[in-house]
Amino acid sequence: MQKVIPSLAATFFATGVFAQEAPPEASDSVLKGRPYSPYADRAFPTRPLFGDTHVHTALSADAGGGGTTLLPRDSYRLARGEQVISNTGQPVKLSRPLDFYMVTDHSDGMGAITDILSGAPNIMADEQGRQFHEAFAKGGQAARMAAQELTKQFAQGTISSELNYQPGNPAYKRVWDDIIAAAEEFNDPGVFTTFIAFEWTSLVSGNNLHRNVIFRDGPERAGQIVPYTTTPPMGSSNPRDLWAWLENYETVTGGDVTAIPHNGNLSSGMMFPLVDDFADGAPLDPAYAEARQKWERLYEWTQFKGDGEAHPMLSPEDEFANFETWDYGNLDATVRKTPEMLPGEYARSGLLRGLELGAVLGSNPYKFGADGATDTHTGLTTAQENNFFGKFTAYEPNGERAAHVGRTYPNGDVAYDSSIYSAAGLTAVWATENTRGAIFDAMERRETYATTGSRLSVRFFGGDYEADAMNRRDLAQVGYYGGVPMGGDLAAPADGEAPDFLVYSLRDPSGANLDRVQIIKGWIDAESGEAMEKVYDVAWGGDRSPDENGKLPPVGNTVDLSVPSWTNTIGAPELGAVWTDPDFDPAEPAFYYARVIEIPTPRWTAYDAVKFDVQMADDVVMTTQDRAYTSPIWYTPTN
Numbered sequence: 001m002q003k004v005i006p007s008l009a010a011t012f013f014a015t016g017v018f019a020q021e022a023p024p025e026a027s028d029s030v031l032k033g034r035p036y037s038p039y040a041d042r043a044f045p046t047r048p049l050f051g052d053t054h055v056h057t058a059l060s061a062d063a064g065g066g067g068t069t070l071l072p073r074d075s076y077r078l079a080r081g082e083q084v085i086s087n088t089g090q091p092v093k094l095s096r097p098l099d100f101y102m103v104t105d106h107s108d109g110m111g112a113i114t115d116i117l118s119g120a121p122n123i124m125a126d127e128q129g130r131q132f133h134e135a136f137a138k139g140g141q142a143a144r145m146a147a148q149e150l151t152k153q154f155a156q157g158t159i160s161s162e163l164n165y166q167p168g169n170p171a172y173k174r175v176w177d178d179i180i181a182a183a184e185e186f187n188d189p190g191v192f193t194t195f196i197a198f199e200w201t202s203l204v205s206g207n208n209l210h211r212n213v214i215f216r217d218g219p220e221r222a223g224q225i226v227p228y229t230t231t232p233p234m235g236s237s238n239p240r241d242l243w244a245w246l247e248n249y250e251t252v253t254g255g256d257v258t259a260i261p262h263n264g265n266l267s268s269g270m271m272f273p274l275v276d277d278f279a280d281g282a283p284l285d286p287a288y289a290e291a292r293q294k295w296e297r298l299y300e301w302t303q304f305k306g307d308g309e310a311h312p313m314l315s316p317e318d319e320f321a322n323f324e325t326w327d328y329g330n331l332d333a334t335v336r337k338t339p340e341m342l343p344g345e346y347a348r349s350g351l352l353r354g355l356e357l358g359a360v361l362g363s364n365p366y367k368f369g370a371d372g373a374t375d376t377h378t379g380l381t382t383a384q385e386n387n388f389f390g391k392f393t394a395y396e397p398n399g400e401r402a403a404h405v406g407r408t409y410p411n412g413d414v415a416y417d418s419s420i421y422s423a424a425g426l427t428a429v430w431a432t433e434n435t436r437g438a439i440f441d442a443m444e445r446r447e448t449y450a451t452t453g454s455r456l457s458v459r460f461f462g463g464d465y466e467a468d469a470m471n472r473r474d475l476a477q478v479g480y481y482g483g484v485p486m487g488g489d490l491a492a493p494a495d496g497e498a499p500d501f502l503v504y505s506l507r508d509p510s511g512a513n514l515d516r517v518q519i520i521k522g523w524i525d526a527e528s529g530e531a532m533e534k535v536y537d538v539a540w541g542g543d544r545s546p547d548e549n550g551k552l553p554p555v556g557n558t559v560d561l562s563v564p565s566w567t568n569t570i571g572a573p574e575l576g577a578v579w580t581d582p583d584f585d586p587a588e589p590a591f592y593y594a595r596v597i598e599i600p601t602p603r604w605t606a607y608d609a610v611k612f613d614v615q616m617a618d619d620v621v622m623t624t625q626d627r628a629y630t631s632p633i634w635y636t637p638t639n
Contacts, residue, residue: 044480045430045447049439050455051100052079052381053260053427054199054212054303054373059105059175061154063377064113065136065147067393070379072103072179076186076194079381087378087393095384095510096455100193100429100439101186103179104212107198107227108154108235111175112165126162128153144394152332156206167226167234176226180219187218189435198227200259202237204277206332208266211242211296212373216256216440224253238278243291258444260371262300264350265308266331269341272350272366274357289357289365298443299368301347301450301629302425303375304391309595309629310348313339318535319551320518320597323627324422324452333407333415351632352522352531355589358636359524369446369487369631370593372425383453385624388423388604395421399612402605402620419620423604424452428628430485446487446631454626456514457506460486460594462633465500465578475504475576486593487631492638498584499635503538504576505596505628512598513571515555515625516540519579523590535595538579541572557600559623564602564610571599587639591632598626 035041057071058064068087078084081097115123116132123129135146153159165172176198183194195214202209215222228245229235236242246257264271275281276288301308306326315321329336343349347370354366374381378396382389388397395401395418407415428449429442442448449458459476463483472478479502484490490499507514517539525532537552546552558567581592603624609616616622 038474038477043432044476045432045442046476048428048449048457049099049431049434050426050428051098051102051193051439052374052376052383053102053104053197053214053371054262054300054375055101055103055379055381056105056199056375056377057103057379059110059113059179060377061106061109061113062147062151063379063392064117065132065150066144066377067147068378072105072182072379073185075103075379075381076101076182078379080186080188080192084380086380086389086396088396088398090389090397092380092382092387092389094382095387097192098381098426099434100195101381102195102197102212102214103183104197104199105179106201108166108201108229108231109164110198110227111169111171112163115171116163122162126160128160129162132163152206154201154203156332156334157203164231166229166231173226177223180223184219187436191434193434193436193439195436195440196222200228200230200242202230202239202242203331204237204270206330206334207268207270208263208331209237209239209261209270210263211239211259211261212300213246213257213259214440214443216436217253218436221253221255225249240278240288240291243295246295256440258297258440259295260298260300261296262303262373262375263305263308263331264299264345264347265306265326266329267345268330268335269344272344272353274344274353284357284361284365286361286363289361289363292365293363293367296368297446298371298448298631299347299350300371300373302372302422302452304421304424305375306420306422307424307452308345308347311342311346314342314346314349315533315535320595320625320627323625324420324424326416326420328407328415329409333409336409347629348520348522348533351591352533355522355524355591356531359589364634367634369443369448370450370629371427371443371448372450372452372629373427374425383423383426385423385453385602385604386607388607390418391421397608397611399608399614402608402614402616419605419616422452426451426453426455428455428458447485449486449628449630451628452624452626454511454598454628455508456511456596456598456628458594458596458628458630459502459504460630460633461502462488462490462499462592463502465502467578469502469578470504470576475502478502484633486633488633490633490635493584493586496586498581501579501581501592501594501633502576503579503594504574506574507598512566512601512626513568513573514541514575515571515597515599516552517575517577518595518597519592520595521581521583521590521592523585523588526585526587534583536579539575539577541575542570555599557623559600559602559606561602561606561622562610564606566599566601568599587637589637590635592635593632594630596628600625
């Protein structure tokens with residue numbers, strides 16, 4: 001069902017009512033009982049806000065230890081549109097300011113790296129601390145190796161207690177207080193919103209179970225506590241203990257907080273488990289499902305360390321599943337990847353497991369929306385391909401960075417070269433205003449989507465829509481009144497009728513045209529009980545038709561690697577459709593999300609090749625197709 005909309009953008013983002021209001025019987029009655037002016041009493045979000053929910057500065061050991069000198073205030077200056085000088089002395093500026101920002105320095109060891117670098121007395125009195133100080137003081141390769149070793153020892157739990165600052169250490173509270181103060185200084189409601197946040201860095205023998213903890217609150221509440229860590233007795237690496245800490249925070253302070261997991265692709269299958277890995281593999285219980293759904297409303301689908309939507313081995317029929325794939329092993333390369341790990345690592349398979357567990361536990365533990373972020377460790381959010389400053393200081397622009405060995409296995413084999421780092425991503429929220437409260441509330445109701453760096457706009461609704469709804473000039477109003485937005489739950493269908501989905505996307509104003517819009521469905525087959533998935537092309541640009549196998553031909557490629565550049569002579573600037581699920585069964589639980597694919601454009605490696613006049617290895621990817629993933633819409637049978 002293809003639909004290319006000629007000029008809908010101006011009206012698409014500017015009409016309607018709040019998503020939670022009860023819809024009328026049908027979308028053609030949206031004006032009944034409302035003022036003549038379609039903009040009067042408007043309460044629902046009218047434009048997406050873009051931001052980064054995952055940023056590290058020199059305060060994180062693996063950032064400061066790697067040469068990062070930029071601090072939270074520097075990160076905020078760049079994000080709100082100022083030019084700053086990078087850690088390697090290069091000027092850097094964003095093409096456009098971001099709307100919101102979270103600095104999420106690691107809670108474990110907070111403040112320790114500055115003491116290691118300066119040679120504080122307590123550090124020099126510790127043998128491991130003295131060795132790290134001396135290695136960092138040498139600079140160059142010695143410092144880079146020390147930073148990698150520091151991360152590894154923390155991951156394996158072998159780091160000295162003197163280097164692992166925890167609550168109770170005076171430096172720890174001092175650093176946290178300054179993080180809060182910096183967020184307050186740069187918070188400018190309506191223009192640029194900052195959040196108080198930290199990263200809880202749970203590592204189980206190098207397996208990534210990290211969560212970013214985001215506060216809705218200001219210093220009057222967040223200042224009452226210090227961050228939760230993973231080191232006993234004050235902390236824990238068990239997510240259940242983190243959720244208990246979040247619950248206690250809200251109870252004690254009256255505040256509001258959430259957690260966002262990331263990089264399941266480095267978790268050795270532990271991110272979306274079917275059993276409790278912290279209780280000797282015991283079955284998960286309803287308490288786990290209810291707590292995880294309550295506290296983890298979003299999941300990070302894409303970032304510098306690879307894209308986490310899908311994996312080609314899990315989705316062999318999906319030609320777009322093999323995108324920026326990181327599957328070498330766990331975070332520190334001490335465990336090599338096996339096929340059995342993959343279903344517990346990716347967003348789509350996690351959503352499918354959520355449906356399976358929900359049927360058993362009565363609550364879906366993996367009912368999460370879409371978040372995108374950078375996980376930068378340079379203090380610089382640079383998610384555009386032509387402005388990519390890398391994950392670590394060593395990967396800031398230089399002629400050798402693409403060929404640098406990023407990680408090795410214990411036997412010395414190369415796990416990956418740094419050319420596989422991805423310039424991604426951003427979170428877009430449909431918030432009613434640019435404030436902490438409105439953005440946080442949008443995240444809580446999962447009205448968000450993730451992009452791999454582009455600022456394209458996407459709307460996605462599920463409900464009851466007429467086939468010609470795309471011709472309406474008040475499309476957003478039609479979407480909200482006829483159903484629920486991304487992140488919502490479908491009502492039980494009347495007489496078992498299949499739900500309709502309204503999806504629309506507008507390209508990034510300074511970016512690439514759109515190749516296609518797809519809807520991905522996951523469900524539990526009523527007869528076999530097996531988890532199933534299918535990708536539907538619902539709108540596309542150009543004069544193309546699906547082949548005999550139902551596959552849409554590629555959009556083409558206009559990339560000129562010698563410049564590098566591309567032209568928007570293929571694809572379409574906006575795409576949309578009303579799509580009805582042809583395979584709907586009211587007895588089968590399901591989720592649906594939209595994926596928007598842009599036409600091919602040059603990857604950061606292509607810009608490096610021209611800028612530094614280097615010949616990239618044959619296996620280095622030189623083009624990309626940026627994309628967006630919306631939060632799902634769920635359907636649950638009433639019985």
